[in-house]
Amino acid sequence: MIKKHQIYKHDNWNMMTVEVQGKYIVLREISDQWGEETHTFLSRPALMKWANDRFPKEEFVGREEEWKEIMDAFKLV
Template identity: 85%
Template sequence: MIKKHQIYKKDKWNMMTVEVQGRYIVLREISDQWGEDTHTFMSRPALMQWAKNRFPKEDFVDREEEWAEIMAAFKEV
């Protein structure tokens, strides 16, 4: 059984989804800048570490709520 989580979706060209496939966590990131990128993680802590590096809080000055929403979505995985 595959469980799919949507982390964010701004439009069909800027979105991120996470699928839990048994032991693996597969993250797909689609952006209008880089195309589609896929990452596979073996654990939730590894996913959270990647998320914190990918979305550094310093990049969300004056947008702390947006950062909190993204982190909350990752924690639900």
């Protein structure tokens, strides 16, 4: 059984989803700037490390709530 989680979706060209496929965690990021990227993780701690590197809190000054929503979505995976 595959469990799919939506991390964020701004529109059809800017979104991020995570699927739990057995022992694998597959993250798909679609952006109008970079196209589609797929990352595969073997553990939730590895996913969270990637998320913290990808979304550094310093880049969300003045938008802390947006950063918190993204991190909370990752924690639900």
